[in-house]
Amino acid sequence: MASLNMIQALNQALDVKMTQDPNVLSFGEDAGYFGGVFRVTDQLQAKHGLTRSFDAPISECGIVAAAIGMGVYGIRPVVEIQFADYIYPAYDQIVSEAAKIRYRSGGEFSVPITIRSPYGGGIFGGQTHSQSPESLFTHIAGIKTVIPSNPYDAKGLLISAIEDNDPVVFFEPKRIYNGPFDGHHDRPVKPWAGHELAEVPEGHYAIPLGKARTMREGNDVTVLCYGTMVWVSLAAAEDTGIDAEVIDLRSLVPLDIEAIEASVKKTGRCVIVHEAPRTSGYGAELSALVQERCFYQLEAPIQRVTGWDTPYPHAFEWEYFPGPKRVGDALKRVMEG
Amino acid sequence: MASLNMIQALNQALDVKMTQDPNVLSFGEDAGYFGGVFRVTDQLQAKHGLTRSFDAPISECGIVAAAIGMGVYGIRPVVEIQFADYIYPAYDQIVSEAAKIRYRSGGEFSVPITIRSPYGGGIFGGQTHSQSPESLFTHIAGIKTVIPSNPYDAKGLLISAIEDNDPVVFFEPKRIYNGPFDGHHDRPVKPWAGHELAEVPEGHYAIPLGKARTMREGNDVTVLCYGTMVWVSLAAAEDTGIDAEVIDLRSLVPLDIEAIEASVKKTGRCVIVHEAPRTSGYGAELSALVQERCFYQLEAPIQRVTGWDTPYPHAFEWEYFPGPKRVGDALKRVMEG
């Protein structure tokens, strides 16, 4: 079994589906001949042909609208939004159209499309190459939101997203494309090579949407996280020696509420970690759900470790990015609470 | 002092500011000669001239972008988005531009604009005339979000929004434009006439953004709400006889956290009410904040009474709309908890 990084794993998911299903095609800005600025669609045009992996005009709105029309026709486009920070021009087509077409047509029309986009910080990308807009999609009925944290999941989840009959927004944590960055930016970067979750089987496999993955079992506190923050949270548990149960949600909608409830009822404590600004981030929903369902088991206030309520600042990457230190402090606070 | 409905009060706020400040102007779809589909800008063109209150092309994105450019120039445009359901094409200009220009320019440029838009349900408007997208704006650093619940506040808050030096999204609960609808749709509609909060002083007055209003003092439970839900919540307290403290937030960002904390610490219980879908609605943020700050005073799980996680359905208005019955049930649950 090959050891792949996340880019290769995602590329393989697309290749597998395009090989298997002539109705799957891919397009986006610089995603055709060039293979995407992060190379996720590399070689797909050479292998599958010009009309199955092609470049698109710089119009995120047009890209998603065209994909919706294709989905309505009955094929399964996978589109790339070059950075999540540029998804907003497409927001109306996603919220008003993709999310509502099945419902408003009484089930006659549907939109089986996947919208891929690199997201998140930690790369000195400044305010327009670092954003984490996931909660702007979790609020929208009719949209699924998926975020992998490793190569194995990335391939299996992307295959499920493509096979799903509803629109899926698939955010790729670009900071961990090449290795499980844990927020210790002062240490040498680990590559995926050799990591057990980089062992990616050839061919087709699907990971169901809505099933979380327990990355670390623990009894003291439950940590809810996704994307890059999974590795930061694991590092924080490591650094503090607190016996945290680290849960990688993998999919925010649908959400694996059983796994969350079971874990918090076991530990009695909860810390939520994400990169997006705190106010109305997905951590707010998770916090509300946990206190609604585990109120009588909670021994301390749920803690949120998040990005600040500011735009993403270029020169203050590590003060903004929720690193292992900040997560560790929250783990300690919640244990004292 | 005249008794005005909310439309007249908002119209007066615009009239006062346009009379006072030549840099204030208003535009939007059908908002000029015709005075807006809800008549909020009625007569402003006749009184202040063609270039101070005019019609705009049907491009919400263009309307907001033009307003941003005007704000950067140094004037104070107030634009109308005909329905909040149509604000999404402008989302990129609001999120990527209006919200970030002061910050990214090191404070050199700013965007003192007001984006008015009728929002909310209860009018059989179906999925594109009933939405409550407020939490899509509270998540965005750099945007203020204001929602009045009565004519007096509507005028004072809109004047503050126009005078504010940052972009303000001002959502007008269209269901209560003409009267304090309390969700008892089977009863005759009350008009504003005669209501004490319809007593609107002539001329200029401002209500600071970020100050909540306690609509009803109570000791048993704190109800956090805004817009139409203020009246529904008051009715629920009435109907159940539960001694609820009903707090009208008036502004979601900035938020009056002191008022919330003080009240919940007093009552030990909290119910949050809004029309928007539950998942990642503003209620999630409020719930998270309350449990973070009042954890040790809480005697029961915080309850959220909200719209469902579906598009707004035309034929099921009163099953979707959070009415006094549903709020009342939550009040009872939280008292038992």
Place this chain on the structure above:
Amino acid sequence: MKNTVPLSLRVPEPPARPGDKPDFSHLILQAAGETPRPEINVDPHDSRDMAFALVRVLDDEGKAIGPWNPRLDAETLRKGLTDMILVRTFDERMHRAHRQGKTSFYMKCTGEEAIACAQAQVLNRDDMCFPTYRQQGLLVSRGYPLATMMNQIYSNAKDPIKGRQLPIMYSSKEFGFFTISGNLGTQYPQAVGWAMASAYKGGDKIAAAWIGDGATAEGDFHNALTFAAVYRAPVILNIVNNHWAISSFHGIAGGMETTFASKAIGYGLPVLRVDGNDFLAVHAATQWAADRARSNLGATVIEFITYRIAQHSTSDDPSRYRPADEADHFPLGDPIQRLKQHLIGIGEWSDEQQAEAEKAAVEQVREAGKESEAIGTIGQSRPSVKEMFEEVFATPDWRLQEQRGEVGV
């Protein structure tokens, strides 16, 4: 350099407001037969003038003349006429139904019937239409049951879209009629995507989309034309210029600066500017565009010049913003009268037949009304409340199941 004059902001105003004399002198017109008919494989650069011409077939006497005459047989023309009569009768009836409190909302297409009714004859049933709320003629012409349209309007138990949408937001996959969106313009680039998929699959179906003069200002109009041109999508992009967008005249969308048709030039797309109240011209222009699409030559933009005779919707009152008699001065007349005049002129129709057709239409609508009202009008009957929670996703997640439980359905 300093300014020669101080700057001033220009805000366009319509030639006439309530009380003023209507004025259509700004409208670029041409006599029937004057505009040439290019080959369908014409180089768009050689046909730019079409954006400023006007395709017309029926002259003032109702004679069909010139190169665009589609030479339709009488049967086809009579169907077109009776379809238009039926649409108008249906609109009248449903408008009354609103006043009677049977529906919360309605929108007529009075004066614009020729567009959808003629285009429905050109398009195949399995071509996909991405309409606005003023193309009910597509459904009527294709024989979609009037009672089913009413069931949707009444959101009653037989509403095919299960009470989820405002009245008139029809959807019918079987009739090639894409679910109408309440959001303007969004369907335009979607139609291009659908057409791209059809081309990608090497199929033979084409798409057609409609947009109003006002909505051309939305970014999605630009997105649609860009993608249609770049990928040479087999789609017909119709602009229905009825001169008003609720209370805003077409000049607020740029209609006083140039023709809407001319927007196609900047994308290298061929375009036709057509008399939208001339059934034969609409038919011929649509056939030309459809032939191009089916011949893999790509997209065509068509601007139809027409006039919105009725109020925007039942929530609107045009007397507040335009002259009450403006419609009477619209130089392109009424599509039903013009086709009737033509048919009578060629001896294929008579005033008696017209009277009968109108009676028949009233009868047909009454029958449908009976059938639909027997199920119920707004509030009397509706789909099961559980429909509120169905089909948000293909399969509901736990949230929807729990919330459905809270409602107890």
Place this chain on the structure above:
Amino acid sequence: MKNTVPLSLRVPEPPARPGDKPDFSHLILQAAGETPRPEINVDPHDSRDMAFALVRVLDDEGKAIGPWNPRLDAETLRKGLTDMILVRTFDERMHRAHRQGKTSFYMKCTGEEAIACAQAQVLNRDDMCFPTYRQQGLLVSRGYPLATMMNQIYSNAKDPIKGRQLPIMYSSKEFGFFTISGNLGTQYPQAVGWAMASAYKGGDKIAAAWIGDGATAEGDFHNALTFAAVYRAPVILNIVNNHWAISSFHGIAGGMETTFASKAIGYGLPVLRVDGNDFLAVHAATQWAADRARSNLGATVIEFITYRIAQHSTSDDPSRYRPADEADHFPLGDPIQRLKQHLIGIGEWSDEQQAEAEKAAVEQVREAGKESEAIGTIGQSRPSVKEMFEEVFATPDWRLQEQRGEVGV
């Protein structure tokens, strides 16, 4: 009707990929002097051909000829030349700085210097420019301190925008340079709004905006032209067609279907298509547009034909998607060489002066570099961390104060 051929999806491809022979035969060219110069009050409908013509002043021998010759004095021309030399020198230096790890990112405008440098001479200092990331020439020509540009690029303690933005996202109100956005196209309709405000106030300032060929596909391009036409805004809307958008050739934005200039026709806006590597043509065309705006005649669209010689940014490698020698085959040459040739031709410049100017530029940049690097390059020096929390709003709310407390600044 059934299809005559099965449909197929067309995806445009550039004439040449790596290894192929470069080919610009698709480019519509005209000889210098050929294109007429309309009066500034020309009716846009009578000047549509300008969208397919090419405004050029410098002929192949570097002689200035024809109706568009701005007849600039030698001083102005020499400043233009030395400005362009300085921009190119600055770009080279900062590109090296990136390789040396002094900055995380950089973008050059190599080959496009004439556009910003000539336009800066026409626009007044208090006109507002809404640039993209390739108009650094505006700042350089207006005398903005190079060291301050570097401070921004290094996000050091003297960065005027306080470390909040990516390198090269300059902002200077004093120099009429609007804060560059990382989001493409957004500035285009904002410039129109700014111009509307200037007109509303009866002032005399005009706005100018720039957009790339690729970004014209964004909806904001359409929004800008619609609002500019409808409200007759005093704005110059520049399209910089450098033939590439990262790895996508202009055809992906529709550049093979027609000219980008022709998009103006659909809004009734006057347009010029200009040799962007001809300093005199850029100057003259911009003057024509500025005169129109200042005369309250409204907006002008200008397409500048140029070529992106360098990689898109320091993150890009063009050898993967286009011929390495494509730039050498670009028919409009290099703007610096062409203006130099002209100045020498009229006896106002020499190879010696050129050599000196280049030396002087290197010196000037080195001096600035010293000054800025003394403060620090990326990582060595930066603004106070509290700047992370400042100016989100005019006054911070409790959340920002609490969060700032958490960071302890």
